[in-house]
Amino acid sequence: MLKNIKSKDKKIPKTPPIKGKEVNNKQNKAKPAKASKDKGKGLLPKNKRVLVLMGAALLIVIMGSVQAIIMLTSQKKGESDEKAEVAPTYYFSKEEDISSVTEIVGARDFKKLEASEASSEAETKETVDQTTESSSGTASQTSGLEASYKYLHVEDTSADIKSYMDYLEEKKNFINITDKSEQPESGQPSSEETPKTSSEFYQLAGPSKDSASYLSITLESEVDSYTVTTSKESQPWSTYFKDQWNQQKKIIADFEKLPKATNTIEQAEDAVRTLSQEKLGLAEASDSYEFIASPGISKIGGKNYYTVRTYKRQPDSTLIYIATYLFDYETSNVAFQYDEVTGKTTPLG
Structure with missing residues (x-):
């Protein structure tokens, strides 16, 4: 009986906890769960993102350069369009029907002279007009419709001038009112007699559609260019024509040849x-x-x-x-x- 009682009182030993597992549990509790390696698979790697950004920046630079080039090109084109001058088809007005030099001799480099540039030509013309007035006794006044045109880089200025004078005299009834004592006997420029380095000056007058006026055209050459100056004079053509004829008759009377x-x-x-x-x-x-x-x-x-x-x-x-x-x-x-x-x-x- 006593043995049985002792055996009952004997304590059953408790199973000690496994220390290793506790440590692991603690570690598991302490460490947060790692992010899944599959997370973020849709994003580009860092080096590829850098390349994309660089490509985008390069594209922006290229587009900006293209725009700048287009703007500069259009600006230069606009400037060149402003500077480009088109030679006139007619002098005076279309109603007068006086074709310009380029309509007779062909295309030429052209520049329309401003008032300051044409001053020398105007002074020369004024001198000729004064000579004409003093000899004929009748003065004519410019009505203000005056313009000067310069034709550049001409190989044979004498040929151009002669062709245009022939057109004015034969087709438009102009007369040559240049001082004949300073010109060849025929009244026309000669490329054989006149060196290219010398200048030529001719003045012609002709009828206008306006009965109260007449038209005046002067031709003045330089080494490789010539200037055409046009003006509309406030005097009836019939009166001026008769005055010129009286003047020419006086000149002819003195011709010894x-x-x-x-x-x-x-x-x-x-x-x-x-x-x-x-x-x-x-x-x-x-x-x-x-x-x-x-x-x-x-x-x-x-x-x-x-x-x-x-x-x-x-x-x-x-x-x-x-x-x-x-x-x-x-x-x-x-x-x-x-x-x-x-x-x-x-x-x-």
Whole structure:
């Protein structure tokens, strides 16, 4: 019995806890759970993100450069467009129908002169005008419509000037009012007689659509360029034309080179005027036309002639060129009609 009692009182030993597991549990409690390695797989790695940022920055720089280039190019283009000058098609106005130099001789480098640049040309023209006024006794005033055009880098300035003068005289009824004593005998510039280094100056006048005015054009050359100055003068063309003719008659009277003879310009005009309408081939009676002989003698086909131009007066008092006739200086006969453009002569009926 006692043994049994003792065995009952005997304490059963407790199982001691495993220290290793407790330590592990503590460590597990102390350390937070690690982030999953799969988390963030959608994001770019650090080095790739740097490359993307650098690429974006480079793209911005390129776009900015392109915009800057476009702006500079457009600005330069705008400046060049402003500086580029287009040569005129007509002088004065389209209504006057006077073609510019480039319409006759072809394209040329061009510059329109401002008032200050054209001052020297204007002074030269004023000197010529004063000489004309003093000799004719009639003064003309510029109406203010004056402009100067310079044509640059011209290989043969004399050829250009001659072609344009031919156009004005033959097509537009202009007359050469340059001082003949300073020009070749023919009144035209010659590339053979005039060195390219010397300057040439010519002044021409012609009818205007405005009956109260006439047109003036001066041509002045330099080494490889020439200047065209246009002005509209406040004097009726018919009055100015007659004044010029009186002046030319005085000059012709002093020409020592001309053959001595009894016939004169007046006789040449009268000889043509007295011919019948049928003989001259005119559409109306002869007395409805005006006959004006050109100063000087023209040598055509080896013979000396006065050239007598025929004009028809319009209601606005302007004169329209009709035809040219040849008055034989030796025989005082009017035998031919003369085409000043082609040089062809046609016997009168």
